[in-house]
Amino acid sequence: MGHGQSRTCPVLLMVAGTSQRLAASLLPSTAFRDVWIAQHRMLQEWDAVPHTLRWETVDIQPLMTWFLNERGWDLSWDTYTARAELADLTVQAGRPTPALHAARRRLTAAFPALPSAISPHAFAADLKSWVDHANATGTSTPERWSRERSAMRTPAEAPQVLGLRARGRATPDDDGYVAIADNHYLVGPWGARRRLTVEVTDTEVVIRSSGYHAGGFHTVTYTRSWARGIRLTHPLQHSVSQSGTSRTVQGP
Structure with missing residues (x-):
């Protein structure tokens, strides 16, 4: 994970009920925010949304903990199911289906053994290669999947549903840091004592001013750290928009 940290991460596995088409994604945590980010990406890769989404919640994390919004703003299971109902999609939660059991056995048996320490990016690349191979050689023929x-x-x-984002509002602490997903990200004086808009993916943390702050509208983008308890001070980019123009500035 960097910063001298390592841990075992979960993998979200998704299988199409009829064709047995697989999708899988490494997760930084089992918080619903991260579970949804991964499923959102997999549905986009499929370019399709099933009419019924059956979630197994037995082995990844007790479902009730998904109702707790971290610091009052994180994407929740309640929000997800309510939005799915608006889209006339059925969301079910319970024990694993036979198709998911079979997919997990395939993943466990066929995925090659890995060294005890590997970066998330390297693992994700290996996982994608295996899933592509499994879909090319398994029961999910192109015709059945189509x-x-x-x-x-x-x-x-x-x-x-697909329009949902892991997005919310947060206020920097007295030192100018915003607490997001187990870490702290620095913002400049422009964000002091302001309610800022935060959007999280598995790779990025984007912090925006929710109004005109100190000379314009600020957007700070950080690489998301999968380590925990880290204070990050060097963003990838900080842009300021004002009067229809945008400029890049140094620092957070």
């Missing part, structure tokens, strides 16, 4: 996908919703027909 038929199943054609019966699903298009992403444009489910904006209430």
Whole structure:
């Protein structure tokens, strides 16, 4: 994870019920924020949204903990299911289905052994290669998958779900840091004592001013750290928009 830290990370596995098409993603945590970010990406890769989404919650994390919004703003299971209902999608949670059991056995048996320490990016690349191979050689033939996908919703027909983001509001502490997903990210004086808009993906943390702050509208983008308890002070980019123009500035 960097910063001298390592740990075992979960993998989110998704399988199409008829064709057995697989998708999988490494997660930084089992917080619903990170679970949803991963599923959001996999649905985009499929370019389709099933009419029924059956979640197994037995082995990844007790479902009730997903209802707790970290620091009052994190994307929650309640929000997800409510938005799915607006899109006329069925969300079920419970024990694993036979198809998911079979997919997990395939993943466990076929994925090659890895060294005890490997970076998340390297693991994710290996995982993608294995899933691509499994889909090319397994029961999910292109014809079966094409038929199943054609019966699903298009992403444009489910904006209430795919339009969701792990987004919320946060106020910097007295030292100018915003607490996000187990770490602290520095913002400049422009954000002091302000409610800022925060958006999180598995790779980035984006912090924006929610109004005109100290000379313009600020957007600070950090690489998200998968380590924990880290204070990050050097963003990838800090841009300021003012009067229809945008400029890049140094520092957070």
